[in-house]
Amino acid sequence: MSGGRWEYCGSRIQISLETIALDPKVEERFPKLSTVLLELGEALYQIEHALDWDLSADSAITDDREFESNFAIKRLQKADESLEKS
16 A cells, blocks of 8 residues: 555645744744744654555554654654754
């Protein structure tokens, strides 16, 4: 079976967060939050994509705990680090 387990919602999540983050008022008033939302959108898209491909048998996550620790969690931590740096 080919992808689309959740109707490609990762792209919609990313686009929605980008829409919020790139709103001129958000960028002006909440620049740190804008940066984090962009990072988070990318992270969530990548996580959803990897899960979708694994569960649809297009590719395989060979170690679930490794995926959580070294892929998913690290991507979310990057978004958190963006907030701390801003």
